[in-house]
Amino acid sequence: MEYRVNPDIIKTLEILKSNEQVQKGFDFIEADDANTLRQQKELVLVEAPTFQEEERGKVFAEMLKAEGLTEVQTDRHGNVFGYRRGKGIGPIIVVEAHMDTVFPMGSAVEIVEKDGRIYCPGICDDTRGCVAVLATIRAMNAANIETDSDFLFMGTVEEEGMGGLGGMKKFMLDHPEVGGCICIDGSGMEYITYEATGIRTMAVNFHGIGGHAMGAFGHVANPLHAAARAVAKIGDIEVPAEPRTTYAVSNFHAGNDAGIHAIVKDATIKLNFRSNGQKELEELEAKIKKAIDDACQEETERWGKDTITYDYEDYVDVKAGTQDIKAPIVQSVYQVIKEMGAEPIFGQGGSTNASNPIAMGVPAVCIGGGGQAGGVHTIDEWYDNTDAYKAVQVIYLFAFRWSQRLD
Template sequence: MRPIVSPLLFATVFLCSSTGAYSQKKGKTDYASEIKVLAEKPIVKKAFQTIVDLDPQTLKQHIMLTQIPAPPFKEQERAAKFAALLKEAGADSVWIDNVGNVIAKRKGKSGKKTVVIEGHLDTVFPEGTDVTVVQKGDTLYAPGIIDDTRALAGIWTILTTLEKNGIETDADVLFCGVVGEEGLGDLRGVKNLLSEHGPGPISSYIAIDGWNISRVTHRGLGSKRYKVLFKGPGGHSFGAFGLANPHAALGRTIHYWDESADAFSRMPGERVTYNVGVIGGGTSVNAIPFESWMEVDMRSESPERLKGMDELLQAAARKALDEENKIKRSGADLTLKIELIGDRPSGMLDSSLPLIQRAKEAVKFLGTEPVLAGGSTNSNIPISLGIPAVTIGSGGKGANEHALNEWWINDKGYLAIQRALLLLLAESGIAK
């Protein structure tokens, strides 16, 4: 389901994003000073120390959650455990929504705004993958150890820290574990959060994904994914020779698309990519296949460039279908079905927005130089709707995301949690 946002809701979200949006235009808001003043409040300093003190327990939760499998579309077991952790941590209410998202609400004093902070529950790894965490020296190895289980552990720590220090925010805060971020999950979790089935208007959105503490993602790398399917009667390779061959049509499609897409991708403009990722069909070496299919991916931050690449695929498939049907000697025509199996909208937010400026200054305050970037994350959906959103890293050091030898080192991992807390408090406000 695609998100549905009414014009009234959009206006409400945008206007409530922060009063700093107006003063920024007038040049009156000094976000560096704002973050510094916030971070130096005694209660925030105490919270920072609590995060350091909780580091061993954060790591324990990190490992425990990693070892609960969460393959695509089967996040239920991890969701149940994460919901229980957030409830124990002190959220006012915790529930699992109609698509499987974990939502923990911590009420603010005024509740005039709602800020989301989330990590995604799912991994890319199929059911049956061994997700046991193996430690070698200071390094933890396991599928999903970074992407995105570390974020879930950090969210638990932030909620726990707020409770332990009695920090009351002005805005409502939703601590979430979101389904469907990876692959064919197609961001279904965040789409649901921001649809009519969600918890209501969202003022700003903070996603935690990846480990890089300096990266602030404020641009959505859009993608479209299709399954291209040719079907025919099929038959014996000798006895039925002359039938239209779905494999031949698929091969022509790949050739024509690669040829036109390569030229298009070299043209001036935003970067656009294309890929044939999976191919299938056929039953035997001596049988004309009755079907042939492929799954393809195209990506760009530019909606126009993405649309252009999409049109080239459609044209290539139709051309291949026509040619194969013209040269067949007998039997029925091939049929073609092009099914959209993934749609991540692209978009970009003005970097002067308060949330983005606060995210940058929070990175700087903790001693790292921020890098504004684009990416394909849960933030794509709020960004495409004009809702202030960023994706920030969960900290530590790691590599090999989406690989079986994914690894992570707890190299001052607490810093990223402190940064996320600082950003959250800047957005939600500390109640007076």
């Protein structure tokens, strides 16, 4: 089905795009492209594994100050942000990218350039987003843009992996005054994420008495067998195709080589399950927990000697959420991308820093920071800066459009 944008939004964007001040910002962004790439190369070498973002945060704070932001600060969670004040009309708008990467310290130690590509772990995800944030500020300043809304530009922590989008979640809980979020993540300029995939990641620990593999056999229940029963039951759970719902047991651990001839005392499984619908996510969680409980009861009853117990460790809890595909923020970013010469593509769900705002009912989208990339989340990650400035132009025009209280 063809996606149609409100004619008023199209007209407003045409007027803004032809505005002399806005054009000045466009020209600046293209001319500033080499400087933006220089910052990207500089920042990627300041390593920032999830939960270890402090050094990059310090550097990013200085970069925000250098762009003239006021009230630059690091919050109690490690998020770094500053303000570009407008007229103070309407709620604050956030433009952010995450500072953390998936790589351990010692991974991003050098940059290799070959055949038009820049190789370095983290060079795209999300170092590109961070410098796109900086480039957007510079463009607004160069064009002397005055916005209706105040802007908050930010680098967040704890987006990746076990961070579970935590930096943005904590920030949003601390700042109910935020009225919109533009999240920059990854490369390209076509993809629009406007939905939030719900995520649950947890560990389940199974406990028993343990003993010798032969001597205790028949006298004690086996926590490892209970865990295996649970995994088998989880594997048989059926989930809906729509909204997309998934699950995976991703880790299974018990004992060690020294105890290979033992009935273990403890066993652990780790699992992740997701859904684009909150109701479906909660239903799946209930089924998984029933499977675990049933498995423990079955293993206990199998031997009738002792009781297998279990407990949970919660790692990630992101609520599912959505917003109308025809919401003004979605229509606006769609049309901006078209105006800049690309064909917009809507993602189905998504695990981005837009997720928590969306689940909280705050208008938010996630878009790319430009260029092309590959090998993301591997040590062979690469980035190609060809036409990357066009995505910054998208962010700049979209941010300006969204800051004008026209809806």
